[in-house]
Amino acid sequence: MPGPMTGVRVLEVAQYTFVPAAGAVLADWGAEVIKIEHAERGDAQRGIVKMLGNDAYSAGSSFVPMMEGPNRGKRSVGLALDNPAARPVLEELVRRSDVFLTNYLPSARAKLRIDADDIRAINPDIVYVRGSGFGARGPDADKGGYDSTAFWARGGSAAGVTPPDADRLVRMPAGAYGDSMGGMTIAGGIAAALYRRATTGETSIVDVSLLGVGAWATQSTVNLALMAGRPIPQKVRPRHGSASNPLSGSYRTSDDRWIELTMLQPGRYWPEFCAVVGRPELAVDERFDTTAKIMANAAEAGALVAEIMAGRTFAEWCTVLARGSGQWAAVQDAWEVGQDPSLRANGLIARVTDAEGAERELVASPVQFDEAPPALTRAPQFAEHTDEVLRELGLTDDELIAMKIAGAAT
Template sequence: MTKGPLSNIRVLDMSRILAGPWAAQMLADLGAEVIKIERPGKGDDSRQFGPPFLKDAEGRNTRESSFYISTNRNKKSITCDIAKPEGQALVRKLVAKCDVLLENYKVGDLKRYGLDYASLSEENPRLIYCSLTGFGQTGPYAPRPGYDSIFQAMGGLMSITGLPDDIPGGGPMKTGPSLADILAGQYAAYAIQAALYARDVNAAPGQHIDIALLDALIASTSHYASQYLVSGDVPVRRGTEGNGGMPSRMFRCADGDIMIVAGNNEQYARFCEVLGHPELTTDARFAEISLRVVNRRALGDVFEPLVAAWKVLDLLHALDKAGVPAGPINNLEQVFADPHVQARGMCVESHHAASADGKVRMVANPVKFSATPIVDYKAPPTQGEHTETLLGEWLGMDEGEIRALRDKGVI
């Protein structure tokens, strides 16, 4: 089996719910050995985030929620109560054998247990220690708790998502997925790899990485933030409209909806030809991109009835033939039924002993390597599944030592 790019890296994942586990899953997909630490009894909070839950052979809910499944594949799970001195000692022993530690506790929480960066770096100076919190390790908001929707609100994303105020249903809108968590997890995964490269290639020491969900969300507003910083103009909500070429928006056809983007003047001209109205190419209001941006409302008024006369599949075929970018607005059932998505292998199956058919379906990692492909997808571990094996293999503990920890409730 091909080894992943990070196959010699060991990661201790002390994070819960989404941002941290997502980052650790990215590293696990790339071949790192990721050990997930869970609380005895309850485990990762996300195990309770259901329904839906994976069903067993009798149709009963297991403890494996779809939320937990989405962020914990390719990992191993051990249980450890870090509130107990023996649990803290166990973590320190594990850290000594790891390259990376990921955590998303409140600022200062792990210092109480001697598991903060300053303490653990003394035992392992090469350690890359990544903290993911809502507001970061510094600043006046650092102690605050927070959730994804709070960061979408505070970071500006909700102000630029949704319909304009003067349209029925207009107002700030949260995105469906928890993008602040996902984006922070992605930033954390690439920052960890950069820190490993700096350590192993450029002779840098181990270091602490501070990732804030609010920071990650703000950075990801990208060209919208740049628009404000360059011009001083506050971007507004435009529904499905883009900010580049026009038209760039959803249109309603006779039997459904379609997304169309005429990104340049040539595509716009071909769009007009498909609709049977080439004269719109030279219309004084729409002849250039800048004019179409300024006159976007008038553009919509003209093109909406023209598109509405078409059926979705007919228009998609015509636009594809003409080289005008367009796509259907799919629900997730349609997404995974799409032949192109299937050809790209975006759904994978793995063995799962708890499920009714012995399988679990997961979204694949989208990265395609030519030499070190991601081909090994192991189902997310059950709680504490690897506790005894890892304590024996990594720390050399015998059955009696492990049993003593279990009797004390440490594992």
Template sequence: MEDGIFKGLKVLDCASFIAAPAAATVLSDFGADVIKIEPPGAGDPYRNLPNLPGYPRSEHNYAWMMESRNKKSLALDLAKPEGQAVLYRLVTESDVFITNFPPPVRARLKMAYNDLAPLNDRLIYACFTGYGDRGAEADKPGFDSTAWWARSGMMDLVRADDDTTPARSVAGMGDHPCAMALYGAIVTALYKRERTGKGSQVKSNLMANGVWASSVLAQAKLVGATFEKRRPRERALNALANHYRCRDGRWIMLSLLAEDRQWPILARCIGREELADDARFAAKAGRHARSLELIAILDDAFAQRDLAEWRTLLDGKGLVFGFVGILDDIPNDRQMIDNDVLVPFEDSDIMTINSPIWIDGTRKKKPRLPPGIGQHSDEILRDAGFDDEAIAALRAAGAVA
């Protein structure tokens, strides 16, 4: 399918910051026609993210590039009746409407599910919230840092020990996994529509996705499991599932769960063959009981070479290991490029990050650079049946820019 599985699917992206519009981006990658609805003037506030304190400075709006590639922009003032009328016209001929506006805002702008569903009984109405749409916190705003990372327990769980300051998340860290959840909900509803002919409302939220990501340990707490006291890296209970600093300051991560087979191989790779037969470490029980001793030995061993050397020595030996990547690695990561994790924008040498799913027999659209504010307003309105006189009237009323 050269034009994508979703060729002809019309999507209205009426959302911001970050999970909901990112779900629309995935649909666009597979050929959907996505209209980004943003307010006239400054446009979607997400456009301003790179200008906030602490963000990398660049001539390119990197945040907008990723979330709004392939989309067309309609600058529409939904607070005006004329703007709402345009939205309703678009809804009648659309397949998917995506929003993450808080419930009170949706009600005020007359774009709640009950407002839009009667206009089109095939519409998939996808809404995303911070904490769900019921209960005392239903109207509470949230970002992935607060509702996904902090609320779920992950912010606490990644601490080295109980005395370590909790770690902050990075921009979009939870939003992008959440986008895949919302995308999955939309695609499931489209499948349901194929079977029933009817649209439906689909929902997801940051809090639910955060606890889902906490998974194993959250479920352990739910069944009343007894937890070990958290230990720092130097005192880990398993030296072969731990991370070590290399000579150049980079870190390597071991995850040798098949210890009995993999431990002798590792011992040879680090030039310490005698450790495989050392009575202290020959058996798994001994390695675990003497984990602090083994960590100290491995600390010394890995400090003798740079990360690149260790990758060469360990690759192809049947050992499960990784390295702690840094952003400097990504632009030249051959494995990412070979697997289309990184792809170029159309007619540009600038790379972007692909959505993380592929389907045999269909080709994703080559990503287009994102639109300017209202860049496609006239085109979208004409396609919806507005003539030049009607478009001029909408502009005069300030409903469209």
């Protein structure tokens, strides 16, 4: 079944993950995405060989997950945008596109003549999309940023997860963490802009910043601070449960794994929990026999829950807790997430064939249409589709050779 973006043409002049991830999502949804890469170096992310201390590539293969994730489903064209001989090709691609997607800084966009006014002069109907670190206006508009700086550090997440007595700042839990969220956000903005164009005939400039996505992710706390008119004091969290609910927090099992409980109505779930874990007497204990008492004695109740949870293994608790109706989850590492039965049942771990013909798997973008998971195709090799795309534009073999000799194309 064709995706909802089938027929939409996207021209991407971007690198790393933040903005390219949006192109990947649009490709998952059926759009045709052409990725322009630097004619010599390609996307700078192709040069990264380590991520979080681990190899970023698969030995003996061209399969590189950090390139595949944000670039799957695209075609790659090696084009030297700073070479005048490449300009006619770029302009023809712009004419044929519905969306122009970039994360180049304003100074670079001006130098390459790919700013909004430049692109709109070629195609007035195009949706122009800018991803940035800190926004299109303000003192940092021309400042570069990564998700570790703009999203995680400046957007409030790092401070929010680092305990007050910590001797080091808590790092992002995964590579391209904020970038991936930001890419999904951009894809949604593009969909809205295309809808607006289809219904009103008016086109849009779409702006999404990593800082903005970071602030949106931490908005609950930021909004509290804005209401209070001051910083929100960072309180030391109880060792077990929360300050007023023993069934809201993480607990360690006997084999040093973790279970996250989030039963936000302790009065409702406490009796059931006590029965399920084999301690029914705690439900009628005079310290915990009403909601008010459970909340008032949460620290004491939390210590008892911690003792109970420490008495069985992770696997045992996954079986036991499944008998109740309260909300809980196993704390999973990256490998376990990739094997999660619910993700797999919903097609959110998707197969893809790499350039050597081997079957691989990638996390699919989380939005599905008509209960159909996306069919993924691999990310392109550097400049893999240059000849193919340029021939589609009408260039002859002689013209292709001339561009390559001039250094305008790869």
